Amino acid sequence: MKAVAASIPTTLSGTFRRHTRAFFVGGVMLLTFQVAMNRIDRCSIWAIDSIFQGRASEAWKPGLAMLVLALFAFFCRIASRWFVFNAGRDVEYELRVVLLDRLHCLGTAFYRRMSVGDIMSRATSDLQQVRLLFGFGVLNIVNVIFAFGSAMQIMVVISVKLTLVSLANMPLLVVFTRTLSKSLYTRTRDNQETLGKLSEAVQSNLAGVRVVRSFALEPFERERFAKANAAYLKASLAIARLRGSLGPMVGAVSASGTLLFFWYGATLLLAGPANGGISQGQFFAFWQASMRMAWPMLALGFSIAMIQRGRAGFIRLKEVFDAEPEIVDGSSHPPAGFGGAITVRNLNFAYGTKNVLVGVTFELEAGQSLAIVGKTGSGKSTLAMLLARLLPTPEGTVFLDGLDVCTLPVKSVRQAIGYAQQDAFLFSSTVAHNIGLALDKPDTPEAAVLIERAAHEAQVYDDVQRLPEQFDTVVGERGVQVSGGQKQRIALARALLLSPKALVLDDPLSAVDAKTEAAILHAIEAHAKGRSVILITHRVAAAARCDRIVVLDAGVIVETGTHDELLARPGVYATFAEEQRRETALHALAHEEHL
């Protein structure tokens, strides 16, 4: 998919060029259709004049020709729609692929700027508008041009003067549609923006439905939603008013042309062909041709609206297409396998102007374990994300087996480093699919073996066995149907699945009790010899199991050493350990008193 996405242009003209063939064939079909209609008009002159000139017995010939032409025109019309509408659908499909591809590589800076609700409205409503632009919009515009040419040819051949008279209102029509299309464009853009805000309100309400309920914020949220809804209604009505009046107004303007035709056309008909006038057949054919132009002219109004909406939609999509990804893929070839040694050298990182990590340096040999402890907000999660290249890691600061991670393809780094994030996220799918997320085919027996092994290692296997449908239990959106501790361990199993050479565990056990935590750490140590582990934790007991400990304070490493070394030294870690020791003692005391 990636290769496809990379080759898809993200400009309007580029998108059009990509489907030139379909549009061309569709155009040729439309042209053929309009030529056939032109011929039908000619046949009607022939048929009517034969009747009026006393040759009624010959009228079957043009009649038959009209029937054949009408059938042919019918097929051409269908074929033109087939080609152009299909191209519109293809454009929608391709742009959706690019959109998802972009959304996958864009970083936190982008998602801070654009909410999920807003992105969703771009991915649905705006994308649909673009499809209509390339389908209906293109079809109608091309049809208007050919219909105009085909009808004009008949009209001019019959009478140039009559043509000029009946088209006298054309400049009015042009000025009129141009003015309307401009205001339609701005109103459409406003409308799509308000829709984005509305879906944002809905999305955040749904995502935080429990919080909203528990704080009894429903009235407040209802009011916020009502405001967004009212703004959307107002913007939609503004468009509906304009669009609703567009058809009748264009209709009225073209009706004035009809009036002119009857006035001057009747004069020419009464004069007759012998005196510079026109025949009955010509009168009818002229009328028929001018009517044939009326509908495309009316449709022009809709097409302009569609094109304006499509353009507005495309511009909103371009904001996503053109957003710069923060994390750039490295180009060097990754080695066949990694050992798992991690080196961090003078790593500085800031969110905007806020420095979060300053001069962080440490080394972890393959197969060793390192605990990172520190107060909340000291930069531990940021460091973990930088290691896995989930944030823009600065060049020359993080090395995997001595290779700068920025020079390696992001995919290979993420495969080598298993990462369990602090707030475990589960997809609304089965337990098996959540654990086997990284597998191409998670439903095969081989995959099941891997999934079960990872579940054992993360000490969640027994819990899963107790679920109603074991590994096939659907966990609900964001995992609402499993407990916090189970969720964490399912997410941990996901990180363990492919036995990565390095594991970065960001406080993955905060929601499990100390005993389970010890069992998990024991399993991780036992299962994979030679795997390096970075464990971010708040528990001294967990940190003590690691070969080495670094203590982060406000983004700076303030202490480093083994558990015993750090305990022997007065400092953050020793204080931390003392606090936890007292807490545990207090708990034990309270427990005894209870007994």
Ligand SMILES: Nc1ncnc2c1ncn2[C@@H]1O[C@H](COP(=O)(O)OP(=O)(O)OP(=O)(O)O)[C@@H](O)[C@H]1O
């Ligand atoms: N996306 C972000 N944008 C701006 N600032 C951020 C962002 N993420 C974190 N920060 C800030 O960076 C600092 C470090 O955050 P980080 O999440 O790394 O801390 P932490 O040590 O993992 O804390 P905890 O123990 O609570 O998980 C905090 O002050 C936080 O407010």
Ligand SMILES: [Mg+2]
């Ligand atoms: Mg954190």
